[in-house]
Amino acid sequence: MEQQTVFERIYAVVRRIPAGKVASYRQVAWLAGNPRWARVVGYALHRNPNPDTIPCHRVVTKDGRVAPGFAFGGAQIQIQFLEQEGIGFSDGHVIMSQYQWQCTPDQLK
DNA sequence: AGCGTGACCGTAT
DNA sequence: TATACGGCCACGC
Structure with a gap:
């Protein structure tokens, strides 16, 4: 049954x-x-990257910085996506304390 | 079956 | 503050 790869589990979370x-x-x-x-x-x-099903632009580094080599056209594009969703930035990084997804493995079930 | 790869992270220089 | 390096680990060839 559980033949899910780690990739698939990761995609599921994202x-x-x-x-x-x-x-x-x-x-x-x-x-x-x-x-x-x-x-x-x-x-x-x-x-x-499955842009159609996986919102990978919502994944950032622990500091709230976006990935340097974002696949869709660079960090600026990713930042624009996030801003469109109402996510606040400060000095080029996401304000993690305010916008980080609060979730526990238990809530994922 | 072994090795290179990397959109990370923590620590050191 | 900016680089560099090492550890980490699944995936693909």
Whole structure:
């Protein structure tokens, strides 16, 4: 049954991120099952971005900075997406204390 | 089956 | 503040 790859679990988590909120790579990894998967999260989104189903623009670094090599056309594009959802920035980074997705693995079930 | 890859993160210089 | 390096780990060739 549980033949799900880590990638699929990661995608599943990213899909649950609500509009107007962001999650860090670390956080996605944690929710997906293992906090040490942060790199894998980035790798997964880079290798297999499904823009239609996966809102990968809502995933940022732990500091609220966007990824340097964002697939859709650079960090500026990603920032624009987030601003459209009402996410507030300060000095080029998301105000994590205010806009970070508050979620526990239990809520994902 | 082994190795290179990377949209991370923490610490050191 | 800016680089550099090492650890981390699944995926694809």
